[in-house]
Amino acid sequence: MEKFAFVIHPISAKRDISRKFPFAKALPESWIEFALRYKSPMEVSHITGLKSIAGPEAEGWLVGCPLSPKLMLSLPIEEVWKKILATVKLAEDHGAKIVGLGAFTSVVGDGGVTVAKHSNIAVTTGNSYTIATAIEGSLKGAEMMGIDPSAAHVAVVGATGSIGKTCAQVLAKTAGSITLVGRVKDRLEDIAKQISTDAKGTVGSTIDVESGIKDADIVVTVSSAVDAIIEPQFIKSGAVVCDVARPRDVSVKVQRERDDVLIIEGGVIEPPGDVNFGFNFGFPPKTAYACMSETMMLALDGRYECFTLGKEVSVEQVEEISRIAKKHGFKLAGFRSFEKAVTEEQIAQIKKNAGRKKMI
Numbered sequence: 001m002e003k004f005a006f007v008i009h010p011i012s013a014k015r016d017i018s019r020k021f022p023f024a025k026a027l028p029e030s031w032i033e034f035a036l037r038y039k040s041p042m043e044v045s046h047i048t049g050l051k052s053i054a055g056p057e058a059e060g061w062l063v064g065c066p067l068s069p070k071l072m073l074s075l076p077i078e079e080v081w082k083k084i085l086a087t088v089k090l091a092e093d094h095g096a097k098i099v100g101l102g103a104f105t106s107v108v109g110d111g112g113v114t115v116a117k118h119s120n121i122a123v124t125t126g127n128s129y130t131i132a133t134a135i136e137g138s139l140k141g142a143e144m145m146g147i148d149p150s151a152a153h154v155a156v157v158g159a160t161g162s163i164g165k166t167c168a169q170v171l172a173k174t175a176g177s178i179t180l181v182g183r184v185k186d187r188l189e190d191i192a193k194q195i196s197t198d199a200k201g202t203v204g205s206t207i208d209v210e211s212g213i214k215d216a217d218i219v220v221t222v223s224s225a226v227d228a229i230i231e232p233q234f235i236k237s238g239a240v241v242c243d244v245a246r247p248r249d250v251s252v253k254v255q256r257e258r259d260d261v262l263i264i265e266g267g268v269i270e271p272p273g274d275v276n277f278g279f280n281f282g283f284p285p286k287t288a289y290a291c292m293s294e295t296m297m298l299a300l301d302g303r304y305e306c307f308t309l310g311k312e313v314s315v316e317q318v319e320e321i322s323r324i325a326k327k328h329g330f331k332l333a334g335f336r337s338f339e340k341a342v343t344e345e346q347i348a349q350i351k352k353n354a355g356r357k358k359m360i
């Protein structure tokens with residue numbers, strides 16, 4: 001039996017902690033954040049039932065790193081690394097031979113490099129498979145909305161980041177044109193220059209999210225912003241937006257105010273076997289984040305190596321992890337939007353609504 005673990009953490013200190021400790025609802029967020037700093041990592045659940053279509057089986061653990069994104073971005077990085085490493089050690093003590101860094105534990109600092117250097121077991125961020133499935137999901141969503149990717153204008157928000165940059169690199173090869181959105185102009189222009197050598201159409205860049213996405217038919221958004229950065233009025237009618245970021249980039253207002261755009265969550269995966277995560281992290285039973293899935297498939301493959309680390313992810317890594325996923329039977333689950341499943345009928349209705357708006 002192969003063994004793995006995956007590090008999770010609260011996304012919103014108040015919301016997530018009061019799910020387990022209801023009295024926390026009455027406390028100010030700052031008190032909960034303060035208490036988290038002094039809490040030790042803990043086992044959250046035991047994962048059973050993972051079985052590859054190629055034969056191997058694995059068990060795993062969700063281990064909790066008690067820090068929120070806000071804390072991880074504001075505390076001294078050494079303190080954050082110490083807490084992540086203590087969580088990784090807990091995974092090792094359970095027998096895991098590889099550990100995946102979930103959400104912000106892979107974003108802060110150097111993308112897992114320092115954590116891996118001080119760990120006795122293999123570490124991966126899961127970003128290779130997150131990229132593979134963000135691209136697959138966006139293109140599938142586009143197809144269902146009747147968008148031809150080769151003629152489409154694509155925007156990638158967070159395009160200077162580990163996930164965003166490689167998504168942009170791959171999508172630029174086939175898209176009609178592409179705009180890169182981030183916060184730092186020089187960095188964006190450097191990446192735009194690198195990408196244009198292999199791009200099919202024009203490659204633009206901007207630090208303004210609204211103007212960057214307002215003409216886009218396909219948006220992949222993967223920033224590390226701690227609050228929503230995409231508002232209802234920013235999105236083109238009929239567009240598909242794949243929100244890979246955790247916390248989400250797309251404001252919940254979009255769900256209420258726009259019935260003519262398709263918002264999908266990136267990276268919802270169906271792993272092989274009869275998997276029980278023993279914990280509700282907001283996905284339907286038997287489905288997992290893409291980054292979790294990367295850890296699981298590496299364990300099933302017996303590849304106890306630091307597959308994805310650091311801020312650079314190559315197209316070759318994305319292709320390799322896609323091959324490993326196929327070999328063991330991991331696949332994209334149905335679309336989800338704001339934590340709910342989206343049916344084909346709903347997508348057809350969104351498409352109709354967008355068509356109606358165009359006629360007005």
Ligand SMILES: NC(=O)c1ccc[n+]([C@@H]2O[C@H](COP(=O)([O-])OP(=O)(O)OC[C@H]3O[C@@H](n4cnc5c(N)ncnc54)[C@H](OP(=O)(O)O)[C@@H]3O)[C@@H](O)[C@H]2O)c1
Nearest residue numbers: 103158160161162163183223224225245246267289290291
């Ligand atoms: N769904 C999944 O399975 C999954 C898996 C892994 C990660 N994630 C999520 O993916 C996101 C990105 O991860 P990453 O590893 O690629 O992070 P990263 O390397 O730190 O990149 C983050 C990017 O976001 C940009 N950014 C940050 N704040 C912004 C703002 N307010 N407006 C516009 N751009 C902004 C950064 O720009 P500059 O730094 O250039 O300013 C950078 O381009 C995180 O939310 C993470 O939790 C999801």
